[in-house]
Amino acid sequence: MKRRLPWWLGGILMSLLLIFTFSVFGASRPLGASTYVPYYAGILFGLSPDDYSYLKIVEKPGAWEGVMLLGSLVGGFITSVFITKTFRFSIIPTGWKVYKNNSVKSRLFWSFIGGFFLIIGARLAGGCTSGHFLSGMSQTAFSSMIFGGVVLVTLLVTGKFFYKGASK
Amino acid sequence: MSIGEYFSSVISGTANMFHIVATEGHGSVLMVFFIGILFGGIIQYTRVDKFEKIAGFAMGKDTIVPKMLFLAIGISSIALYFAIKMGYATYHIKPMILSGLIIGGILFGASMAVFGKCPGTGPVSIAEGRIDVLVGAIGGLFGGYVFDKYYDTFFKAVMGESHGKGTLVTVAGDHATLFVLLFGIGLIIVAMAIPKMELFDDADLEKLDKEERPDQNQLEDFEVVK
DSSP: OOSSOOHHHHHHHHHHHHHHHHSTTTTSSOOOOTTHHHHHHHHHTTOOTTTOHHHHHHHHHHHHHHHHHHHHHHHHHHHHHHTSOOOOOBSSOHHHHHHTOSOHHHHHHHHHHHHHHHHHHHHHHTOOIIIIIIIIHHTTBHHHHHHHHHHHHHHHHHHHHHSTTOOO | OOHHHHHHHHHHHHHHHHHHHHHHSSSOHHHHHHHHHHHHHHHHHHTTTSHHHHHHHHTTSOOHHHHHHHHHHHHHHHHHHHHHHTTSOOOOOOOOBHHHHHHHHHHHHHHHHHHSOOTTHHHHHHHTTBHHHHHHHHHHHHHHHHHHHHIIIIIHHHHOOBOOOOBHHHHHGGGHHHHHHHHHHHHHHHHHHSOOEEEEEHHHHTTSOGGGOTTTTOOSEEEEEO
């Protein structure tokens, strides 16, 4: 059994899944992931849609993406245990240890901050890697191309300054 | 609210989530769940949820994420164009809210580099036992809470007005087919042309037999972190 899927096969399979999801045989909608977060935050923090209009906007796509992401937890768990054999508990990624530092506090602090602004950013733009990059650019949408360009540049610039020993 | 009341409100909210999907008409709950299993499975099997793949790309040490992403978009843009033309799918375009896209993109790109995850790959990493990503997801839930709470009074104004839902297809008119083919083929060529570089995590590879390790017999540029 192959323990890693090559990038080209992953790309082909991902596009098949995307087209299936878009089609009337699948879900008649794009793939997306980040709308789920404000939707479920509303449930966890006990916010009422009557008081906060954003909850009304995200209710339906948020619920859809919630069920989809529950599936992705199961899918990721199955392949990590049985195929790639990468399931293990860890706190600091190896790459962080080598290119940033060995501090649990630092990694958890930056994870929290990163997760926080990742969602604020995705919601300001109206989508994330799945919704804008994959689904949006596949529809040749200008909004997604603008987002994609800004994200690529910021990602590379941040990576260069945030990590030590990053390639030029 | 007591702790018991709180948990029962969360449980009923979660049950309602399944109810919404069941009645919304975008696939049955089982279908959506199944799409998720494949989504998580493909991401995990290709390892693009790894810190070394996403933050590694930000550092200029790994190019698997852009290669796979551009290939997927290239193929999908062509296939989706014809699927929509034949009536098997419809467009779902996000509006051009310029300041939202730019400010959101800057925050998103910087966070992705630091966190090493995005909203779709995060859950997959949690499923394979990454505790730091779970902490990041809690940070994300707080982000979602802040966005919910201050959308009307702050974020909505930051996002700005929509400049429509333009696409290559809408501006190209009669030449739409040609434009989409050029766009799709162009992206496939870009995906193949990006030099393949990989940053491997030895903690993941050490459980594999020697001949199963992807860093064996690699001809391309790669590095293993221990």
